[in-house]
Amino acid sequence: MSKYTWEQEFEIIKITIPCRNPILSKKGYFDLFLSRNYVKFHLKSPKMFMEWDLAEDIDYKSPLNRAIAKETCLELILAKFIIGKSWESLICSDKDLSKQRRALSISEFEQNSKETQEALEKHKIEMDRFSVTEQMKLDDERRRVIEQKKEEEKIKAEQDIFSPSTIPSLNNEIFKERTDLPEVRGTFKQKIEFTPRKNPNVPARESNENEPPLPHNIKPLEGPVHESHPLWLKDKGNELFSKGDFESAISAYSNAIKADQNNLACLMNRAASYMKIYEFQKALDDLYKSFSLCTEDLLKGICKVRIGAILAWKGLISEAIDEYNSAKSFIPDDESIQKDIEMLEKRRESNLIKNKGDLLYKEDKIDEAKIEYTKSLEIDPENELSIANLAQIFLKKEDKNNCVEMCDKALELISHNLRLKCKVLLRKAEAIENKDESLALANQVLQIEPQNQHAKILASKYTSENNRVLYENLKQSASDAFKNGNAEEALKLYKEALGLCKKNKEEKASIYTNISACYLLLKNPQDVIITVDKAFKLEPKPSLQLRLHWRRAKAYAEMGQLYSATADLNQALKLDPDNQAIKQDLELIRKSQN
Secondary structure (H helix, E strand, O other): OOOOOEEEOOEEEEEEEEEOOOOOOOOOOEEEEEEOOOOEEEEEEEEEEEEEEEOEEOOOOEEEEEEEOOOOOOEEEEEEOOOOOOOOEEEOOOHHHHHHHHHHHHHHHHHHHHHHHHHHHHHHHHHHHHHHHHHHHHHHHHHHHHHHHHHHHHHHHHHHHHHHHHHOOOOOOOOOOOOOOOOOOOOOOOOOOOOOOOOOOOOOOOOOOOOOOOOOOOOOOOOOHHHHOOHHHHHHHHHHHHOOOOOHHHHHHHHHHOOOOOOOOHHHHHHHHHHHOHHHHHHHHHHHHHHHHHOOHHHHHHHHHHHHHHHHOOOOHHHHHHHHHHHHHOOOOHHHHHHHHHHHHHHHHHHHHHHHHHHHHOOOHHHHHHOOOOHHHHOOOOHHHHHHHHHHHHHOOOOOHHHHHHHHHHHHHHOOOOHHHHHHHHHHHHHHOOOOHHHHHHHHHHHHOOOOHHHHHHHHHHHHHHHHHHHHHHHHHHHHHHHHHHHHHHHHHHHHHOOOOOOHHHHHHHHHHHHHHHHOOOOOHHHHHHHHHHOOOOOOOOHHHHHHHHOOOOOOOHHOOOOHHHHHHHHHHHOOOOOHHHHHHHHHHHHHHH
């Protein structure tokens, strides 16, 4: 048998078995058997079996009986059958008497279990009988209501049939003159013209023209017939596009294109949807195919304009200008195309100067780079690349106000360059003073680019700083509430603060110490003990250990566990031997025990 120690209080017996981290909560890991004179348990982790033939009787039905798992031991709490009786020994020394008492205890336990089981079965039978009776009453009432409604409907129908108002009146006027006939339409002559044939002397069945190929068998799509029709799908895609649901619109257009791969309208509309969600390469593929299918100059010009716009958004200015010039050849009367070409020419010239600034910036010639970016903006004031680079220069010079101003201006101009938008948002986040706004900007970047490492670092940094400020505010508010005697509000605030210091053991121990004081003020000794145990696992500093031992001692004293209270007070006295308050509490406990 393993070593153990035992102690007694006014109502209970406490048995302490040394072991490391016993597991009681998992199913099948701990089995405890209690009877009047015999106690045994089996523990799976760590593996252990112990039994005792007790010298006195225990109340094995008492709610005080329990097992408590601690880090270094397992505690068994047993309720005395005779409260206040002092036990001279834990186990019975007479083996023969122990066997007799064990057999009687087990027999009594089994008899009690049998009676309890029979009582439960009897109660179940009574409840089943009661349920059947009540259900029969409900069924009878339901049938009565139905019969009553049937009778009411029958009476109502009979009254409707035999009521004098329902007997039709005699009407002998059969022939009446009709006055609602329309006037007779007038006659006119219509000349019908027919399309002349290419070969008027050859019958149509002997024409040399090739017949159109028969369509391939297309597997019907899932759903109703009308939902698989390309025209219905195109209209549905247009409706979704107008509502801003571009991904659903792409799905509708794609299903229509499966049924008809040369559906020009769906291809062009799907390309427009791809442009809205920045899928530029897929949009280009659809536009190139659409251009090959176009027969009208207007549609060809539209395809070329969209291709040029995508190339411009991707930074390929020269290629974009070529596409716009091609579009102009198809739509020569459209003045907006010429304006776009002029704007792109300015952007190309502006970018050439910006590139010089980029080279100077890489060589750490910041002032010279700033001059080049400014020249670039003189040519094209809406060049968002140059504005974003100026913001970076101001950030490097710690000129945060100008940096924020440049970032805001760049964000107004950026429409499709998501990568540049993320860079500008992060520069603004580093420049502004309000950390809440900085955190919001970093999170906005993570929504666009979830794997952006710079955004992750900034978000973590700003979250930590905000949590620190919030932690200090919560802690101060909780302290003020406790001083004012509002323990419930203080407890709530301390628990919120506890969630903000998960990794800092010293701060967690301090919060647990304050929480234990709140529970003590609320007369909740059990929660005081649990909270103090959590604090001790964090290895608090001696000043906190003193307060924790003292508060747990008060909780034990309120529960009547004077031995445990004395042990905690002795530990507190070791930490502060001159503490008169602790000495007074020890003296009070000794007097109450005597």
